[in-house]
Amino acid sequence: MAFENLTSRFQMAFRRLTGKARLNDNDIEEMLREVRLSLLEADVNYRVVKEFTEEIRDKALGEKIMKGLNPGQQVVKIVNDELKALMGTEAVPINLKDSGISVVMLVGLQGTGKTTTAGKLAQLLRKNEGKNPLLIAADIYRPAAIDQLQVVGKQLDIPVFSLGNERDPRDIVKEGLRYAAKEALNLVIIDTAGRLHVNETLMDELTDIKKIVSPDEILLTVDAMTGQDAVNVASAFHEKLAITGCILTKLDGDTRGGAALSVRKVTGIPIKFAGTGEKLNEIEIFHPERMASRILGMGDVVSLIEKATEEIDENEAMSMMEKMMSGSFNFNDLLKQMKMIKRMGAFSGILKFLPGMSQLANSEKVDDKQLVYIEAIIRSMTPEERRKPELVERSSGRRNRIARGSGRSTTEVNRLLTMLEKQQKMMRQMVNMSPQQMEKMSSRMTDPMGYDPKKK
Amino acid sequence: MGIFQKLFQAKDQKARRQKFIAGMAKTRKAAIRSLKDVLITEKAIDEALFSKIEEIFIMADIGVDTVIRFIASLKDEVKKRKMTVPRDLEDVIVDQLFALYLNDEIVDTHIRFNEQGPTIILMVGVNGTGKTTSIGKLAYQLKAEGKSVMMAAADTFRAGAIDQLKIWGERVGCKVISKNPGADPSSVVFEAIRLAKQESCDVLLIDTAGRLQNKVNLMRELDKMNRTIQRELPNQIYETYLVIDATTGQNGLQQAKVFHEVTNISGIVLTKLDGTAKGGIVLAIRQELGIPISFVGLGEKITDLDYFDIEDYIYGLFADFFE
Numbered sequence: 001m002a003f004e005n006l007t008s009r010f011q012m013a014f015r016r017l018t019g020k021a022r023l024n025d026n027d028i029e030e031m032l033r034e035v036r037l038s039l040l041e042a043d044v045n046y047r048v049v050k051e052f053t054e055e056i057r058d059k060a061l062g063e064k065i066m067k068g069l070n071p072g073q074q075v076v077k078i079v080n081d082e083l084k085a086l087m088g089t090e091a092v093p094i095n096l097k098d099s100g101i102s103v104v105m106l107v108g109l110q111g112t113g114k115t116t117t118a119g120k121l122a123q124l125l126r127k128n129e130g131k132n133p134l135l136i137a138a139d140i141y142r143p144a145a146i147d148q149l150q151v152v153g154k155q156l157d158i159p160v161f162s163l164g165n166e167r168d169p170r171d172i173v174k175e176g177l178r179y180a181a182k183e184a185l186n187l188v189i190i191d192t193a194g195r196l197h198v199n200e201t202l203m204d205e206l207t208d209i210k211k212i213v214s215p216d217e218i219l220l221t222v223d224a225m226t227g228q229d230a231v232n233v234a235s236a237f238h239e240k241l242a243i244t245g246c247i248l249t250k251l252d253g254d255t256r257g258g259a260a261l262s263v264r265k266v267t268g269i270p271i272k273f274a275g276t277g278e279k280l281n282e283i284e285i286f287h288p289e290r291m292a293s294r295i296l297g298m299g300d301v302v303s304l305i306e307k308a309t310e311e312i313d314e315n316e317a318m319s320m321m322e323k324m325m326s327g328s329f330n331f332n333d334l335l336k337q338m339k340m341i342k343r344m345g346a347f348s349g350i351l352k353f354l355p356g357m358s359q360l361a362n363s364e365k366v367d368d369k370q371l372v373y374i375e376a377i378i379r380s381m382t383p384e385e386r387r388k389p390e391l392v393e394r395s396s397g398r399r400n401r402i403a404r405g406s407g408r409s410t411t412e413v414n415r416l417l418t419m420l421e422k423q424q425k426m427m428r429q430m431v432n433m434s435p436q437q438m439e440k441m442s443s444r445m446t447d448p449m450g451y452d453p454k455k456k
Numbered sequence: 457m458g459i460f461q462k463l464f465q466a467k468d469q470k471a472r473r474q475k476f477i478a479g480m481a482k483t484r485k486a487a488i489r490s491l492k493d494v495l496i497t498e499k500a501i502d503e504a505l506f507s508k509i510e511e512i513f514i515m516a517d518i519g520v521d522t523v524i525r526f527i528a529s530l531k532d533e534v535k536k537r538k539m540t541v542p543r544d545l546e547d548v549i550v551d552q553l554f555a556l557y558l559n560d561e562i563v564d565t566h567i568r569f570n571e572q573g574p575t576i577i578l579m580v581g582v583n584g585t586g587k588t589t590s591i592g593k594l595a596y597q598l599k600a601e602g603k604s605v606m607m608a609a610a611d612t613f614r615a616g617a618i619d620q621l622k623i624w625g626e627r628v629g630c631k632v633i634s635k636n637p638g639a640d641p642s643s644v645v646f647e648a649i650r651l652a653k654q655e656s657c658d659v660l661l662i663d664t665a666g667r668l669q670n671k672v673n674l675m676r677e678l679d680k681m682n683r684t685i686q687r688e689l690p691n692q693i694y695e696t697y698l699v700i701d702a703t704t705g706q707n708g709l710q711q712a713k714v715f716h717e718v719t720n721i722s723g724i725v726l727t728k729l730d731g732t733a734k735g736g737i738v739l740a741i742r743q744e745l746g747i748p749i750s751f752v753g754l755g756e757k758i759t760d761l762d763y764f765d766i767e768d769y770i771y772g773l774f775a776d777f778f779e
Contacts, residue, residue: 227705
């Protein structure tokens with residue numbers, strides 16, 4: 001997958017750039033090239049990428065490199081911070097009236113998920129805002145679109161207003177609003193037909209509907225998988241209708257969702273909700289800050305940076321790394337590493353923290369529970385044994401004693417020894433390795449650190 | 457006369473081309489600077505020119521890796537031929553695009569019909585790409601070609617999907633085999649094949665639920681449908697079309713990869729090409745996975761489905777050349 005290639009490219013770039021105090025032109029250029037490619041691979045619009053990286057260049061030049069980071073990471077930090085700023089730092093709430101009927105219009109291209117979203121949104125606003133929603137079926141064009149909305153309404157126990165597909169959508173919404181007033185419903189969500197932004201007749205229909213219902217929100221559904229065209233689509237809908245927000249749909253796929261950034265940067269419209277699954281409760285208030293690192297596709301680097309700046313004592317981490325690199329890694333170090341891991345949460349965190357190791361980080365294989373066992377085993381060793389792992393290695397008596405003391409099996413003690421040994425060996429190899437070799441090694445190793453707790 | 461000129465002056469295909477122009481012309485309104493502008497206004501073949509060409513290709517969603525490789529081979533060609541005038545690049549670009557698509561193969565995207573027993577066409581893809589609509593259009597076309605057609609509503613998940621297919625069935629005038637919503641899709645497939653055999657139907661079109669390729673359970677469900685087809689019609693070839701929305705970006709490649717692993721995709725139906733999106737990701741799919749494009753959807757009408765033609769497509773990509 002592209003993502004993995006990128007990550008390894010990054011690590012190579014990182015390795016070339018260490019031990020500098022300030023960012024210079026070359027560092028920035030080199031990293032920005034990677035950032036540019038990464039954003040393009042995430043479907044961020046070409047022009048947006050270009051503009052964005054220009055802005056970053058100016059900001060980054062001369063910036064002091066933070067302790068614990070290298071120049072490459074520093075650039076990623078700046079990029080990530082800017083991305084976050086661009087996406088908006090906080091969720092933008094939906095605008096509804098306190099009293100009277102609030103009206104929400106859903107618009108967008110065909111197949112972006114308007115009908116499903118209409119149901120999801122009605123359900124969410126009923127739950128969170130205590131509204132009594134009505135769904136209006138204004139898609140008279142797509143075969144069975146009305147049926148679909150009715151089924152969704154039935155599943156959620158939310159009324160659906162429809163006049164079939166023979167009447168003009170303008171009349172449907174007019175009568176629908178009257179129906180809502182009569183039934184004392186205070187939220188109306190209009191499911192409009194999917195249309196191309198270049199279809200003038202249908203775009204005019206939307207303008208008319210807008211005039212008739214004076215909506216509180218016009219939300220554009222944007223498929224998270226959209227490519228470069230997202231900008232054209234969003235701009236066209238925005239120009240015509242002055243949309244008030246976006247809903248990013250199908251975000252539960254494996255797309256990086258760069259369209260979100262393009263739309264945000266070009267139109268300035270906030271993304272308010274995200275569709276995260278097939279079920280009708282799978283909609284969320286959109287948190288822009290989480291999207292930044294997904295788009296950048298450097299989740300591991302970004303979280304390293306965040307963790308390095310927040311939770312880890314940088315000096316401790318650096319000396320740990322030096323220690324690992326030197327190859328004289330013993331049980332004390334392993335224990336210290338465990339503690340660091342515990343502080344950071346996930347086990348994979350520490351692996352990602354080490355340069356070149358992110359491919360090895362597979363949190364599914366080593367879970368946090370195993371860490372407790374490992375700690376128990378190490379704690380059952382004498383201080384001398386922790387310093388000199390070979391003592392444990394040579395004596396089965398010691399291993400049996402440790403197993404008894406920790407309440408784990410001798411097999412597990414043996415496995416821990418193998419793990420330490422493998423890690424030492426790997427560290428020694430890594431010191432003198434070229435990036436290519438490193439990559440090769442990573443792909444060869446299927447079980448991270450040689451410790452697979454499922455092997456009982 | 458260069459390939460480029462030939463491509464754009466061929467008279468015989470003019471009518472067909474008109475459709476592509478009508479379909480893909482909207483891009484002219486888009487912010488994309490046309491290739492023609494670039495090649496005319498730039499004075500020299502240099503990095504700046506290459507980066508502009510790169511922009512145009514990336515804006516068409518062709519895919520970053522494919523574009524980078526494409527630009528590299530373009531540079532080689534320029535060097536080899538010692539070219540200096542930007543305008544001369546026209547032919548090279550079109551030539552290279554053909555090479556990229558054809559990849560030294562004869563690409564035949566027509567449906568492979570079985571001589572005996574029904575020919576199965578399985579439509580798969582992520583949500584909202586236009587599977588059901590494409591089936592409707594395809595059924596219409598096949599009927600017009602004199603085939604007897606049946607449809608199977610194996611999307612038992614999405615609300616209204618079965619009704620949607622039934623409406624298409626009425627429009628086209630063909631039988632739709634369905635069960636209740638929530639039924640096992642494979643059982644619908646099984647039943648439909650049985651009936652298609654019994655009634656000696658020529659073509660059976662199977663509509664499946666939209667599924668994101670990272671949903672393991674849904675991909676297993678698809679695998680099961682596949683096995684049902686293979687069991688019921690052993691040793692018969694059948695077509696599996698992946699429906700890709702032209703607005704799809706880089707994720708299209710991932711879609712094709714994962715679906716191809718599960719179902720052995722024989723072709724792509726590229727839908728919604730009548731918007732401003734160019735669907736360039738299909739070129740990346742072709743290059744990386746070898747999957748050809750079989751059909752394109754160019755509009756809302758029942759007749760708006762066409763066999764894919766690489767010349768038409770490239771023509772559509774660069775229609776702005778003729779302004």
